[in-house]
Amino acid sequence: MRRRAFLNGFAATVTAAAAGPLIVTDRTIAQTRTMFVNTWGGSWTAAEEAAFFKPFTEATGIRVRTVAPVSYAKLKAQVQSGSYEWDVTAITQADLLRADREGLVEPIDWSIVKKDKLFPNAVYANGLAYCALGTNLAYRKDKFPQGGPKTWADFWDVKKFPGNRSMLNNAVRTAQFALVADGVSPDKVFPIDVDRAFKKLDQIKPHIKVWWTQGNQSQQLLRDGEVDMMVMWNARASELQQQGLPVELVWHGATITTTMWGIAKGAPNRKLAWEFLQFAVQPKPQADFANRLYYGPTNPEAFKFVSPEIARQLPTYVENAKVAIKPDTVWEAEHTARIQERFTQWLAA
Amino acid sequence: MAGGLSPAAALPTEVRTRAARSRSPAVWLLLGPPSLVLTLLFMLPIGLVLVTSITDPRMSLAHYQRIFTVPLYTHVMLNTFVTSLVVTALCLVLGYPVAYVMARRSDWVSTLLLTIVAMSFWTGFLVRTYAWLVILGSKGPVTGAYQALGLGPAPQLLFTSFASTLGMTHILLPYMILALFAVMKKIEPDQLKAAASLGARPRAAFAAVFLPLSLPGVVNGSLLVFVSCLGFFVTPILLGTPRDMMISQLINQQIEELLAWGFASAVAVILLIATGLILVVYNRFAGLDRLWG
Numbered sequence: 335m336r337r338r339a340f341l342n343g344f345a346a347t348v349t350a351a352a353a354g355p356l357i358v359t360d361r362t363i364a365q366t367r368t369m370f371v372n373t374w375g376g377s378w379t380a381a382e383e384a385a386f387f388k389p390f391t392e393a394t395g396i397r398v399r400t401v402a403p404v405s406y407a408k409l410k411a412q413v414q415s416g417s418y419e420w421d422v423t424a425i426t427q428a429d430l431l432r433a434d435r436e437g438l439v440e441p442i443d444w445s446i447v448k449k450d451k452l453f454p455n456a457v458y459a460n461g462l463a464y465c466a467l468g469t470n471l472a473y474r475k476d477k478f479p480q481g482g483p484k485t486w487a488d489f490w491d492v493k494k495f496p497g498n499r500s501m502l503n504n505a506v507r508t509a510q511f512a513l514v515a516d517g518v519s520p521d522k523v524f525p526i527d528v529d530r531a532f533k534k535l536d537q538i539k540p541h542i543k544v545w546w547t548q549g550n551q552s553q554q555l556l557r558d559g560e561v562d563m564m565v566m567w568n569a570r571a572s573e574l575q576q577q578g579l580p581v582e583l584v585w586h587g588a589t590i591t592t593t594m595w596g597i598a599k600g601a602p603n604r605k606l607a608w609e610f611l612q613f614a615v616q617p618k619p620q621a622d623f624a625n626r627l628y629y630g631p632t633n634p635e636a637f638k639f640v641s642p643e644i645a646r647q648l649p650t651y652v653e654n655a656k657v658a659i660k661p662d663t664v665w666e667a668e669h670t671a672r673i674q675e676r677f678t679q680w681l682a683a
Numbered sequence: 684m685a686g687g688l689s690p691a692a693a694l695p696t697e698v699r700t701r702a703a704r705s706r707s708p709a710v711w712l713l714l715g716p717p718s719l720v721l722t723l724l725f726m727l728p729i730g731l732v733l734v735t736s737i738t739d740p741r742m743s744l745a746h747y748q749r750i751f752t753v754p755l756y757t758h759v760m761l762n763t764f765v766t767s768l769v770v771t772a773l774c775l776v777l778g779y780p781v782a783y784v785m786a787r788r789s790d791w792v793s794t795l796l797l798t799i800v801a802m803s804f805w806t807g808f809l810v811r812t813y814a815w816l817v818i819l820g821s822k823g824p825v826t827g828a829y830q831a832l833g834l835g836p837a838p839q840l841l842f843t844s845f846a847s848t849l850g851m852t853h854i855l856l857p858y859m860i861l862a863l864f865a866v867m868k869k870i871e872p873d874q875l876k877a878a879a880s881l882g883a884r885p886r887a888a889f890a891a892v893f894l895p896l897s898l899p900g901v902v903n904g905s906l907l908v909f910v911s912c913l914g915f916f917v918t919p920i921l922l923g924t925p926r927d928m929m930i931s932q933l934i935n936q937q938i939e940e941l942l943a944w945g946f947a948s949a950v951a952v953i954l955l956i957a958t959g960l961i962l963v964v965y966n967r968f969a970g971l972d973r974l975w976g
Contacts, residue, residue, distance in 0.1 A: 405939065406939060406940075406942060407938045407939050407942070407944075410942065410944070432942065436942075503925065543839070543842055544841075544842040544924075545924075545925050547920060551921065554816070558816075558820055558821070558822060559821060559822060560820060560821055560841065670940075670941070671941045671943065674936070674940065674941055675753075675755065678755060678925070678928070678933075678936070679753075679754065679755035681925035681926070681928075682755060682758055682759065682925055682926050682928055683926075
């Protein structure tokens, strides 16, 4: 008896081990209908959950699982190894372009995505436009009772606006702001005059207390009063306002970059993923996302579902977009590596 | 080996165990899985990194040439080694007295110290890094004490090389203390009593007896701290300045932001070779098998 029980147990184990790979590949069959999304986590994923994933599952029965944080390196590793952790990723436009050029992005499946249901300029580098993100000058109003900085030139003016400063540790963004501070009109920043930008950056470098790299780190700096003015992502600053902090955002000379949806080349659930992307770029879900996290909808129709109060704080709001820098993605994709090396060297010197 | 029936008891212990080791298939069964795991999950990926460093994007040694010719990369490597040396020295200076007290006393003081060190050891290093952000911040206790004492505006502590060195020292200190403690605990108190009975004053007994006997712990702890410090990543980013960039930050930037896998692999290989060289030197003088006491 005991021997038999043992044998049965053993057989069950062997069967399970043999069936293991089948169970894993099972998720590729539409039967279980689950797809995996690479995202940034935190409040970003919470907003996605409410605006995209839940309504999509309710409408289609397809379940969505998330993996954080967004990693371009993982996209490349997945496609190269053929072993996938996720199907869809949120990704910056410049990164998507580079990925598409490296053959890491699944071409759009026009049998699922309906062209007539997309807005103009929705498609770029085999991805769909997700939302627009502002990188702004933000400052503590309580530190500047006479009125705070209104332009990048003011940010550079340490005599008129004394105080601790922080900037994003990102070469291309920083170079753009330097050029605007030097008098270049926001719509004339590209192609970037790199030498001129670095010359201007030399002036501000001694006054930058910290070069931040992570979104929550930037919030901590302004919340704790470590710095008085800084470069910040617009929704991160809006979150601080919602928490009751006296924070002001400047739109003049801010950078507006587009975040995209992209699908990893050869991803097992790509058909479900295209269905999802088609759903996610529609006006209502995009508006639901923007109402929760203040990154701008890319679909102009979405503004119908956004309250005017919130709309004014979004990067794609016409008055905001008008005075902002719209980066040349192709130029960025080609020059980022070279500028970043120079920038890192400049920072370390 | 052929004389399987010869009276084993007649052989010296070492020979006997060696003979048993090579004969028993159980040994190979035991060795098999870990060797397989190490090969598949460790040797193979490292081999791939090596290959990537000379083939991505094309077959050449250009990445290595770049590392040693562009000033930024030599600067980062030099900084990584100098920082690791400083942190190791600080851990040794701070950790030695603590480990000494822990090993020499056998009452509640020792237990209390061990508990504190262990708790620090078990607290996540991210938590400890963020704690320093609060302590050294402009609204933190250090600045507060500075102002309360009427010393004027406090100097900037956060986002300096000082803060990042302090943070890394704090995080690695428990490793040093535990490595020292493991060796010191084995030093017989009777040996110090013997020294005293032969007329050595406490200071002389420490210098002539305890210190030399504790040296293996010093070497072990230093090696452990130094090698761990070489790979430090988050703490210098959050507490330090871009000037304190460490090698692993460079590797991360190359992989995640610039997608330069070939170059990142070359940097990783250099780091690996440097770490390997240190272990080789250590093995020459101390023996790797003594690393864990």
